[in-house]
Amino acid sequence: MILRRYKTSLLAIVGLVLLLGYYWYQQPLIVSPFGFRLLANQGTTLALAALAQLTVVLTGGVDLSVGAIVSLSNAIAATYMGDSPWSVFGVVLLTLGAGAGAGLVNGLLVAYGRIQPIIVTLATLYVYSGFALLIRPQPGGSVPGYYASTLTGAWGWLPYSLIVLLVITLAFRMPIMRSRLGTAIYAVGDNPGGAHMSGINVPRTLVSAYVIGGVLAACAGLFLTAQTTSGDATVGTSYTLNSVAAVVFGGAILGGGRGVALGPIVAAFFISIIISVLFAAGVSSFYQSVFQGAILILVLMFGNAWTLRARNRLTVLRS
Amino acid sequence: MSSHPDPTSPSASRASAGEGTLLEARGISKSFGGVHALEDADFSCEAGEIHALLGANGAGKSTLVKVLSGVQRADAGTIALGGETVSFAGPADAARHGVATVFQELSLFPHLTVAENILIGHQPTGFLGQISQRRMRAEVRGLFDSLGVDHIAPGAHVSDLSLADRQLVEIFKALSKKPKLLILDEGTSALGRKEVQRLFDLLRKLKAGGTSVIFISHRMSEIREFVDRMTIFRNGRHVATVKAAEASDGEIVEMMLGQRVERSFPEKTAVETNAPPLLELSGFSAGSGLHDISLSLRRGEVLGLAGLEGQGQGTLLLALFGAYRGIGGEVTIAGKPAKVASPWDAKASGIALIPEDRKTEGLVLPMSVRENITFSVLGRLGRFGFVSPAKEKAFVARMMERLAVKAASMELPARSLSGGNQQKLVLAKWLETGADVFLFYDPTRGIDVGTKQAFYELIVGLTREGKGVILYSTETSELIGLCHRVAVMDDGRIALTLQGDDITEQDILAASLGVGRGRGEGAAVMEAAQ
Numbered sequence: 001m002i003l004r005r006y007k008t009s010l011l012a013i014v015g016l017v018l019l020l021g022y023y024w025y026q027q028p029l030i031v032s033p034f035g036f037r038l039l040a041n042q043g044t045t046l047a048l049a050a051l052a053q054l055t056v057v058l059t060g061g062v063d064l065s066v067g068a069i070v071s072l073s074n075a076i077a078a079t080y081m082g083d084s085p086w087s088v089f090g091v092v093l094l095t096l097g098a099g100a101g102a103g104l105v106n107g108l109l110v111a112y113g114r115i116q117p118i119i120v121t122l123a124t125l126y127v128y129s130g131f132a133l134l135i136r137p138q139p140g141g142s143v144p145g146y147y148a149s150t151l152t153g154a155w156g157w158l159p160y161s162l163i164v165l166l167v168i169t170l171a172f173r174m175p176i177m178r179s180r181l182g183t184a185i186y187a188v189g190d191n192p193g194g195a196h197m198s199g200i201n202v203p204r205t206l207v208s209a210y211v212i213g214g215v216l217a218a219c220a221g222l223f224l225t226a227q228t229t230s231g232d233a234t235v236g237t238s239y240t241l242n243s244v245a246a247v248v249f250g251g252a253i254l255g256g257g258r259g260v261a262l263g264p265i266v267a268a269f270f271i272s273i274i275i276s277v278l279f280a281a282g283v284s285s286f287y288q289s290v291f292q293g294a295i296l297i298l299v300l301m302f303g304n305a306w307t308l309r310a311r312n313r314l315t316v317l318r319s
Numbered sequence: 320m321s322s323h324p325d326p327t328s329p330s331a332s333r334a335s336a337g338e339g340t341l342l343e344a345r346g347i348s349k350s351f352g353g354v355h356a357l358e359d360a361d362f363s364c365e366a367g368e369i370h371a372l373l374g375a376n377g378a379g380k381s382t383l384v385k386v387l388s389g390v391q392r393a394d395a396g397t398i399a400l401g402g403e404t405v406s407f408a409g410p411a412d413a414a415r416h417g418v419a420t421v422f423q424e425l426s427l428f429p430h431l432t433v434a435e436n437i438l439i440g441h442q443p444t445g446f447l448g449q450i451s452q453r454r455m456r457a458e459v460r461g462l463f464d465s466l467g468v469d470h471i472a473p474g475a476h477v478s479d480l481s482l483a484d485r486q487l488v489e490i491f492k493a494l495s496k497k498p499k500l501l502i503l504d505e506g507t508s509a510l511g512r513k514e515v516q517r518l519f520d521l522l523r524k525l526k527a528g529g530t531s532v533i534f535i536s537h538r539m540s541e542i543r544e545f546v547d548r549m550t551i552f553r554n555g556r557h558v559a560t561v562k563a564a565e566a567s568d569g570e571i572v573e574m575m576l577g578q579r580v581e582r583s584f585p586e587k588t589a590v591e592t593n594a595p596p597l598l599e600l601s602g603f604s605a606g607s608g609l610h611d612i613s614l615s616l617r618r619g620e621v622l623g624l625a626g627l628e629g630q631g632q633g634t635l636l637l638a639l640f641g642a643y644r645g646i647g648g649e650v651t652i653a654g655k656p657a658k659v660a661s662p663w664d665a666k667a668s669g670i671a672l673i674p675e676d677r678k679t680e681g682l683v684l685p686m687s688v689r690e691n692i693t694f695s696v697l698g699r700l701g702r703f704g705f706v707s708p709a710k711e712k713a714f715v716a717r718m719m720e721r722l723a724v725k726a727a728s729m730e731l732p733a734r735s736l737s738g739g740n741q742q743k744l745v746l747a748k749w750l751e752t753g754a755d756v757f758l759f760y761d762p763t764r765g766i767d768v769g770t771k772q773a774f775y776e777l778i779v780g781l782t783r784e785g786k787g788v789i790l791y792s793t794e795t796s797e798l799i800g801l802c803h804r805v806a807v808m809d810d811g812r813i814a815l816t817l818q819g820d821d822i823t824e825q826d827i828l829a830a831s832l833g834v835g836r837g838r839g840e841g842a843a844v845m846e847a848a849q
Contacts, residue, residue: 179448183435187428194426197390198492199411199440258430 008251009263015249015299016270019277026280033157040159041152042276043269045070045224047165049239050246050264051173052216057247059209060189060256061110061117066217066243068128069102070236073221075132078141078231088147096218102128103214107207125240132233141231151226161223168219169261176212177261185209189256242271245296271296340402341366341531342387342418342500347396349382351735356382357393358555364500369522369532371542371563374552374575374767380535381737383552384504387533388420389413400500411440417499421489429478434459436477437492462491466521481629482676483514490518494525501525502533505738505765512793513628519545543568551575572768584775584800588619588782595654597787598756603648605638609811612648616756616787621778623802623822624791626831631811632791633675636758639789640672641665652756666695671749673742675760681745684734688726689715691733692747718747723773739770746777757781759790763797775801795824807831 020030020039029035049066056063073095081091102124109120153160176182184205187195196202224235244254249267252259274295278288342364349357357379364370374380385391387398389407397404400416407413410420427436434455435442443454459473468491471484480488493501501522522532523545536542543549543563550560551574558574566574596615603612609631616622624632638646641661650657650668657668665672674680682691692715693700700714701707715729722743726736733744742762749757759778763771778788778801792798798805805817807830815830 175447175449178450180440180442180444180450183431183439183442183450186431187439190428190430191426194428195439197410197420197422197426199409199414201411257428 006260006262008258009260009266010251011299011302012250012263012267012270016266016273019270019273023273023277023280026277033154036157037152037154037159037161039269039273040154040161041227043272044161044165045220045227046239046242046246046272047265047268048168048216048220048223049243050250050268051169051261052213052220053243053247054250054252054259054261054264055173055185055209055216056117056213057244057252057254058185058189058256058259059206060192061206061209062121062244062254063106063210063213063217064118064121064240065102065106065125065128066213066220067236067238067240068125068132069099069214069217070221070224070239071233072102072128072132072135072236073099073218074225074228074235075136075141075231075233077222077225078143078229079136081141081143081147081225083144088144092222095222096215099214099216099218099221100211101214103211103217104207106214107210110210111203111206129233132236136231136233139230139232143225143229145229148226148229151223164223165265168216169265173212173216173261181205181208186257189258191257243268246271249296249300339366340364341400343399344383344387345397345399347383347386347393347398349379349386349391349393355555357386360396360552360555361557362387362550363560364531364533365547366499366531367526367529368547369526369534369545371546371549372533372535372552373549373571378552378575378767379555380552381504382555384420384422384502384533384535387413388418388422388502390420390422414496414498417497418502419493419496419498419500420502420504421486421493422504427477427485427489427492430476432473433471433475433477433480433488434473436488437462437473437495439492441496459491459495462495466494466524467517468521483628487514487518490521498530500531500533502535504535553577575768584797585779587621587801587803588779590617590620590803592617594618596651597653598789599649599651600639601649603635603638603646603650605634605643605646607811608634609638612813614806614813614816616789618755618785618787619782620804621782621788621790621802623798623805624789624808625795625798625805625827626808626814628793630808630831632808633760634811635808636672636760636789636791639665639756639758640670666752666754669753669755670758671752671754671756672758673745673749673760673762675764677738677741677745681748682733682741685732687730688719688724688733688736688744689729691744692718692729695748695752714751718750721750722747722777737766739766739773742766742770742774746774755786757786757788759788759792761791761793763792763794795827798822798827799824 023030030039049070052066052069053063076095076098077091080094081088106117106121106124109115109124110117113120151160151164177185184195184200185208187198187200188202188205192202195205220239221236225231228235246268247259247264248254249270250259250263250265252264274292275288278291279285283291340363342362344360344362347357347360347362348355360379360383362372362383372380372383382391386393389410389412398407399405400418405416407416407418413420428439431439434452437459438455442450443458444450456473463469463471463473468487471480471487477485477488490503522534525532534542534546546563548560548562549566549571551558551571553575561571594617597618597620598616600615601613604610612635614622624635626632634643637643639650639659641659641664646659650659652668652670657670658664659668659670662672678684683694689711693706693711696714697706700710712729718724719726719729724736724743724747725740733741736744746762757778763774766774775797778790781788790798790801799822802822803818805822805827806813807815807817807827809831817826817830
């Protein structure tokens, strides 16, 4: 039963293991406390963004504003954080609140405005990017050193970033997804009409999913700030589409209703690390994005070949 | 709230005595875009009775159910539950008032587990609001045990269940809310004989516990024996409410249709026995579901597929239509080898399939009647890849007339049509593709008597044009009334083929069960086959 639940994550796991194996062969130094820390930090921001995206995708929507919320969080954190532990704490809360607010607006527009998610979040992508630019017109700002090292440091072989990711996944997202709300999110994505007929409050479920997504995107922004230790209103741009890629690669279905956290997290690491691997393999930087895209397509094709082996094709089309 | 009758009292007499009315709907009207689905309709149901709601296509049964269950608001009229006037804000509100409904369109979540589906919205939770999977499965298992269902695992995914089991899950989903009134809208349409019997037993137990059941089904002969009263609707109005034992099938059909209609089958087309076969299969197989099928079909012939549910009848039709991979054996059509590796190959070879689930496999529900009809012939309705609107409209109008499709406009979404009319669209799509072999997968499931009759005429009409038909039906009377030969399937093989006068209910059943009848040709052939 448990295996079945995580079966959709298998492709991403196999992909990451092979990629890391090849990386190790190219660059033996990555198997070291320092290398582990580097790898973990490299993937955590996208992993959090992918969790944000996954929560929305499960309802059958998509959140194009994830990258803008990452940028906005980064701008807020790097601009206002200050040095004292109390101001750091306050600004972290403020940033998370901003993420929740951004998600709330997305959710209200989708659920009650009856506008398609892709258009709502495309519009708010511009709005939130605008806010980020207002807060931080030029790159700059700073965060205290202890803030950065607490999130990106390591204890021997154990990078703190993995602990952060684990805590957010297991202590924040998982309890929600295992509650009635979580089941409702899956149900709404799986069969919205049926969800309504079953007495689920569909609009409230949608709003909740976007709020959770907004908070997780803000978490991604906060971690990114620890990594870069400065603010930049455009730093999050790449996370929008990469988070969608990670979610799909991680076994979730864009139509909604299916997907677990493990796959997208692993896929996020795959996507984040691949650039470094291509660099280590000596691929010219001109070809790196070509290779990056081609590898993603190949991996996904390999994964689909698996499902297409099903005998009755109607079941494939239906699923 | 707790007006449950004493379960020891004979509920049949209680129901007819007129005391303890649970539900009373008066003067209900509802119209959609100028069409009256319900007009000043009355309906009442006693506590602890099983009440059948009958009516032809468009009689307003489904609309009444939607109003009673809070899915739609009536334009006029009142609903009283246990003497109190109620107005439901939605299905959840209706459920809180003790009205739970199993809808025609299944409201299940294929990728959640059986237990999650059944308890959705009221799962048992721990102190942090986390759902306890263990308690949830235990609760569902308890629910299953109490009503004698032991073949569905609470942890299984609904997408892995058969249509019949999905319907059972849907029913349990309604039951999990412990309703005072359970409404089943076409609750048995996907169930085989055994499952229907199981459902009836289950409903009798509920009734004994004081629950009322409103039951909508087209299988009149099956439901008569277990319902207390029947209400007949016609054209959005209440026609009559009768005790089940007091009206004959003929009378009820008459009330449903407003005129006397004998359920009779059109005369079978004479088949030239010496003519070369239209379709021939030899050693046809598909994976583990179908083995070594050899059969032939002549022009003008209807070949029936019978047997217990799930013995490969459906697989055979789908495999012939190219929906399966890994098929083996030979298929020839009109003497030439035919390729059926995919549905488009099958279509090119002249095979048409009227599939099991018209809602997902037969139609694109949100698209218009026009678009649904012309999908398979678009290439012919224009030039250079463009569709000529005039030709398309003319074509659609012709098909709608030929099949007597009832729709106010060809631009209406297919979703808005009744089940019988939807099924006609599926057939319309294939009629002029030049197909010679028509495969029907239980085509009259969930459609009313009048439309069934029209379908029989259509099937026989196809054979008169020289087409060949393979018909899988769960209604034995259809096989007897329409088929020249009936192949009884067992475990993916053809166990026996019955012909002519041997096609009787007894022979089909005996062959399905693999037992001899000790009389007639059927038994002899079967012995020879063993």
